[in-house]
Amino acid sequence: MDFSFLDDWAEEEAPALDQTGEGYRNIWVMAEATREAILPPSLAALGQARELADQFGIYVFGLLVGSGVEAQAQELITYGADRVLVVDDPLLADYQPERYVHILADLVSQYRPEILLMAATPLGNNLAPRLAQQLDTGLLSHCVRLDADMSERLLLGTVPIFGGEMHHTLACPQARPQIATLLPGSFAAPYPDSSRSGQVESILVDLADVPPSLTWIDRDSDFAAPEPSLAHAPVVVAAGRGMGDAAGFALVEKLAHRLGGRVAGSRGALDEGWIQEEQIVGVAGQTVAPTLYIACGVSGDIYHTFGARQAQFVVAINPDPEAPIHKTAHMAVLGDARQVIPAMLEALET
Amino acid sequence: MKILVPIKQILDPSGLTFRRDKERMFVNREDYILDPGSKAALEAALRLQDAGHVETLIAISLGPARADDALREALALGCDQAFLLCDPAFEAADSSVAACILAAAIQKLEGPDLILTGSRSGDTALGQIGPRLAQALGYGQITDAWTLESDGKALQATCRWGTGFAAVTASPPLVITVSPEAFPLRYAHGARIMNAYREWTVTTWEAADLDLDPAALAPKLVLRSEGFPAPFERGEVFRGDPQDIGRDVVVALRQQKLIP
Numbered sequence: 001m002d003f004s005f006l007d008d009w010a011e012e013e014a015p016a017l018d019q020t021g022e023g024y025r026n027i028w029v030m031a032e033a034t035r036e037a038i039l040p041p042s043l044a045a046l047g048q049a050r051e052l053a054d055q056f057g058i059y060v061f062g063l064l065v066g067s068g069v070e071a072q073a074q075e076l077i078t079y080g081a082d083r084v085l086v087v088d089d090p091l092l093a094d095y096q097p098e099r100y101v102h103i104l105a106d107l108v109s110q111y112r113p114e115i116l117l118m119a120a121t122p123l124g125n126n127l128a129p130r131l132a133q134q135l136d137t138g139l140l141s142h143c144v145r146l147d148a149d150m151s152e153r154l155l156l157g158t159v160p161i162f163g164g165e166m167h168h169t170l171a172c173p174q175a176r177p178q179i180a181t182l183l184p185g186s187f188a189a190p191y192p193d194s195s196r197s198g199q200v201e202s203i204l205v206d207l208a209d210v211p212p213s214l215t216w217i218d219r220d221s222d223f224a225a226p227e228p229s230l231a232h233a234p235v236v237v238a239a240g241r242g243m244g245d246a247a248g249f250a251l252v253e254k255l256a257h258r259l260g261g262r263v264a265g266s267r268g269a270l271d272e273g274w275i276q277e278e279q280i281v282g283v284a285g286q287t288v289a290p291t292l293y294i295a296c297g298v299s300g301d302i303y304h305t306f307g308a309r310q311a312q313f314v315v316a317i318n319p320d321p322e323a324p325i326h327k328t329a330h331m332a333v334l335g336d337a338r339q340v341i342p343a344m345l346e347a348l349e350t
Numbered sequence: 351m352k353i354l355v356p357i358k359q360i361l362d363p364s365g366l367t368f369r370r371d372k373e374r375m376f377v378n379r380e381d382y383i384l385d386p387g388s389k390a391a392l393e394a395a396l397r398l399q400d401a402g403h404v405e406t407l408i409a410i411s412l413g414p415a416r417a418d419d420a421l422r423e424a425l426a427l428g429c430d431q432a433f434l435l436c437d438p439a440f441e442a443a444d445s446s447v448a449a450c451i452l453a454a455a456i457q458k459l460e461g462p463d464l465i466l467t468g469s470r471s472g473d474t475a476l477g478q479i480g481p482r483l484a485q486a487l488g489y490g491q492i493t494d495a496w497t498l499e500s501d502g503k504a505l506q507a508t509c510r511w512g513t514g515f516a517a518v519t520a521s522p523p524l525v526i527t528v529s530p531e532a533f534p535l536r537y538a539h540g541a542r543i544m545n546a547y548r549e550w551t552v553t554t555w556e557a558a559d560l561d562l563d564p565a566a567l568a569p570k571l572v573l574r575s576e577g578f579p580a581p582f583e584r585g586e587v588f589r590g591d592p593q594d595i596g597r598d599v600v601v602a603l604r605q606q607k608l609i610p
Binding site for chain 1: 375449484494509510516518524572573576578
């Protein structure tokens with residue numbers, strides 16, 4: 001029997017990898033890389049691009065722009081890209097929004113990608129809206145979730161509003177490419193697969209007629225943002241009398257520091273002299289509204305829990321299963337905080 | 351230096367209650383306030399004014415008629431002029447449309463040297479207006495600045511970069527977006543608050559006053575649905591060896607994306 005018709009089908013089904021003609025196709029990921037590695041938020045974006053590309057049946061293009069970043073091209077393929085475009089130029093050693101927009105807008109008009117993903121890092125937040133304006137298209141910024149609408153072949157981006165209390169799902173139905181930035185920490189990084197293969201293409205650019213506008217004085221400034229007040233802190237770790245002694249309280253401070261949060265306490269912690277009066281949470285002190293509230297060695301009577309009632313997620317560490325704090329907690333940890341916290345700190349390092 | 355501050359009025363989040371379990375937003379008190387990002391931008395501009403670098407300070411707002419209040423607040427704080435861009439045609443504006451309208455108004459105001467705005471607003475927090483304006487006007491840009499100084503010509507800022515901060519300088523014309531937390535706004539002088547309502551005026555411009563391309567007024571984005579994050583469930587219990595439960599707690603918190 002003649003099976004040659006199968007070859008015709010196969011030829012029909014596979015879209016050409018170097019499709020640059022009419023119509024917008026393929027997903028691009030603008031990856032941020034240093035000389036040593038690709039940044040984790042960009043890898044997470046690549047993982048999302050791979051998933052979307054498999055649903056739409058299109059290719060993933062990785063895009064590397066910078067100076068000395070060419071070595072990372074293979075890494076992008078390992079993490080899911082089918083093809084990598086590298087723009088490596090000594091003039092790109094320092095980020096300049098005009099130059100990046102110039103390069104990306106040129107590439108987009110030449111290759112016509114359907115979707116362009118970036119991580120919502122400071123660079124992504126600086127570049128993506130400017131690029132979207134230049135390309136006269138919409139931008140789904142700070143997405144916490146991406147979906148594909150297969151019936152209309154659209155990218156759906158879920159963005160947090162009012163500080164993440166509510167979600168809006170947005171789409172960009174007409175303009176192309178659909179650009180989205182992905183909030184770091186909302187997407188898991190994909191697993192590398194060293195058996196994957198793909199093409200790497202170097203692209204030469206002429207940046208002479210695009211003058212830089214920024215002068216970078218110190219790329220690693222020792223400026224430290226002022227800490228948010230206890231009432232506005234995203235993470236609060238509270239100590240109670242159950243921490244035992246000053247050494248136990250030091251563990252609470254360590255945990256708060258590691259999680260980027262603030263230390264608070266109950267009346268008991270004030271009586272022990274560990275915290276100041278303005279750090280008390282409760283009826284007699286502050287009302288806090290963190291995303292994560294960790295109560296360590298706090299029994300949790302109403303005078304304390306009243307101050308933490310607006311916390312979104314409460315973890316109670318207390319060995320007494322009858323302690324009232326466990327009734328209000330999302331996670332009840334029945335153990336001595338002096339032993340659990342060191343184990344948590346150890347696990348946080350991995 | 352001529353500075354322009356685009357400001358925004360938002361629904362006060364402290365008057366809202368969000369119930370994840372009921373999947374509803376309850377508006378307990380419908381109050382409109384000056385957006386925290388706009389407040390920070392105003393304060394940054396006022397600090398440059400205090401340092402003697404500013405000749406004209408202009409506040410501009412795109413919004414419904416009630417945004418007049420926000421502009422009068424800006425006048426009370428120290429702005430010299432205030433413009434309200436209000437037209438039924440502007441109501442459906444998304445970020446790209448808003449940037450085009452503001453850019454048209456800014457061109458009519460004959461090129462400010464510096465545009466200061468918030469890096470993200472307190473409600474939608476899309477953070478697009480600053481860079482979009484910069485591109486539309488052909489200005490340079492610095493985003494998410496935490497400090498801002500001027501020597502009369504160039505501006506120096508400390509902005510968020512990578513996982514830390516970086517110091518950069520740039521020369522006008524420039525758009526700088528400032529972090530809402532970085533510049534706590536001062537109080538306006540009582541006499542200026544009264545003058546803002548009695549003596550000073552807010553100029554209103556409609557679509558016909560601006561040189562606008564009708565095609566630019568079509569929004570690029572559509573809202574498909576509204577939703578709420580899944581509610582956190584109470585009552586997960588960890589017991590056993592402290593070593594194990596410490597590790598399990600960290601794993602569980604990471605799964606909930608509460609810690610990095």
